Amino acid sequence: MLSRRALLAGSAAALLAGCSSPEPPPPGPSAVPPPSRPSALTEPVTVQRMHSAARGTDVDLVLITPSGVPAAGLPVCLALHGRGARARTFLDLGVPAALTAAVRAGTPPFAVAALDGDHYWVNVGGADDPQRMLTEEVPGWLTGRDLRPPSAVFGISMGGFGALNLARANRDLKAVATASAALFTSWPDARSRKVFDGEANWRACEPLLHTGELRPAGLGVWCGESDPFLGADRRLVQAVSPELARFSPGGHKDGYWRGVLPEVLKFVGERL
Template sequence: MLSRRGLLAGSALALLAGCSPAEPPPGPPPVPAPSRPSAPSDPVTVQRMPSAARGTDVDLVLITPSGVPAAGLPVCLALHGRGARARTFLQLGVPDVLTAAVRAGTPPFAVAAVDGDHYWVETKAGDDPQRMLTDEVPAWLAGRDLRPPSAVFGISMGGFGALRLARAHPDLKAVATASAALFVSWPDARSRKVFADEANWRDSEPLLHTAELRPGGLGVWCGESDPFLGADRRLVKAVSPAVSRFSPGGHDDEYWRGVLPEIVKFVGERLA
């Protein structure tokens, strides 16, 4: 029988474990990949997928509106920020936001999030997130009776990656960024210690390739206290996107949760 001291010690350890900053965002555990094509049966599924493009296994998080059959839905990619992961979109409340938007009249679509890194571009050999998004993700979605991605949404580092993807895929119907982490100079970008060299950054930096972005399908959101506000304003000035929203908020979860409903509606209306 445990002593009272033992019980108290165990309780303290449990509390410490529950508060560990290393604890992953909440979400369903990974499940095996299906042996044959099968549409998701639950509003949220998480599967571990081997990515040859990235040289590692990644989480594939699929989010569909509750009560809506998943088969044949159009798909919006969701690219997370630096230090986050695909499951972060569950923590931000995307499942509830998507379901609420569809129930309010937004045409239904699915959200697909995967694990990325280093601003969603190839900065070292053997790890190419853009190739994963272009060459591997469409096949993963097809194996689940979902359409190829026709939209992309990115937060912070994911905004950088979303704009890089949009340059290579001008057929995307919607491209949305929240607090896009953009860099106005090489010293600014170099300070992040991500890019291999200046040439690697120049090839990838959205602000240096704004002519390749399609303004009609672009939406830009950024908080007025965000450190990337100036860079995002430059993007808006250069591209004149269909939607640009600068409102109170910082570079944090509170701001992103606040703008998610508007972004989901923006994407859904264009995918329709």
Template sequence: MLSRRGLLAGSALALLAGCSSAQPPPGPPPVPQPAHPSGLSEPVTVQRMPSAARGTDVDLVLITPEGVPASGLPVCLALHGRGARARTFLSLGVPELLTAAVRAGTPPFAIAAVDGDHYWVNVGGADDPQRLLTDEVPGWLAARDLRPPSAVFGISMGGFGALRFARAHPDVKAVATASAALFVSWPDARSRKLFADEANWRAEEPLLHTADLRPRGLGVWCGESDPFRGADRRLVQAVAPEVSRFTPGGHDDQYWRGVLPEILKFVGERLS
């Protein structure tokens, strides 16, 4: 296991959560998967895990509040943006923000992040990030004495994936998106050169399946200068989520850092 101090050392070059970066991820390389996983002993751990669902190895990043026993904590999945990685949540300061939220009174919970792609859905082929979240991550958490995921949070592309996960798992207690990358039309989606075809996009696009989303436990955050603001407003109009916040900011890490404390509080209160 890597210690939180070791992971964060040398992380001055932060990764953006919504765009690709040529810089390496913060911290040293992850340790291999242990032969016999056990309960967490550090507030932050990173391990390399083989994913059959994605056909490759992925980072599993686990974050727990400092000073709180990890055993049995509820878990919120954290889904990163396009071009980023699970470690992005370390460079965004989530470990410190989670600890601060819990010390301020938010009920404690753990955050689990993994490497994803393709807007966290299957766009054809053998790479299926949603199957990773549904079929593999719960077992990885159980091996470390954590509960199955009962909440999900996503940034940009991760917001798309979080809403897709919520459609398939209506029992989740909290769903939060920041700058969710949603598409109001097929030409808009096609410009991303990601989906196999229009039918693939229509099957996955959250804005076309708003009846599958529950207002209770849903929180939507977006910057007023974000290019996805219009699409996110359509989501709010269609679902009437429990919380919606449109405040100054763009599609960047400065905005996400600013709203993360409110999002962590939102999630923690609904997981208690």
């Protein structure tokens, strides 16, 4: 038989469970399926669920355009999120308002396209290849919405790793920007992330081992001075001499990324 104390404890637990707050809704509008035929954008922010054959799964395609500016024909900057985040993270970081503010301040208008990715935006040996999604599938998704194919890329943390790899394979990109790029100076460091399919896979992908394939023109590098990747990002700057390198107070966190976002968007827009 249950004691009075056990009954009271169980009742309290049930009450707490019944009163717990539901999980908050994701930022931005609800995702909608892709249109059955090409359709121009009509809202500054849209979220659509797309099936990526390259990744073998459905992903969010988040499209952001400056408020009050016609979307048709705009150039596009891809936005690659960090590990554990998702495409909607760029809505949390305030990209819609920051992009509109940049354009109203004189930056030429452009669109931002964020996708769901994983494992540093490269193929690490499985069937999930986010880099192939970016190069083979995303251009068609954008032109179907009356936007231009991507001509720039911005990546945060893991997304910075992916952005630099995308730049290696697409040297005609007009702007490449990274914030707190997650780069690895040694195999033990990379191995600790439990992402790469062995040392050879990491060596083939690590931007620091292929700096000769990166163009200084149009490359911007931002990193906080308290960021754990500061040393690796400084090594990138020393090897490539990018057009812009900015090291300022801040860590590997949202507050730092929100702070540099206006400068990043201005840098990208002026080169598109």
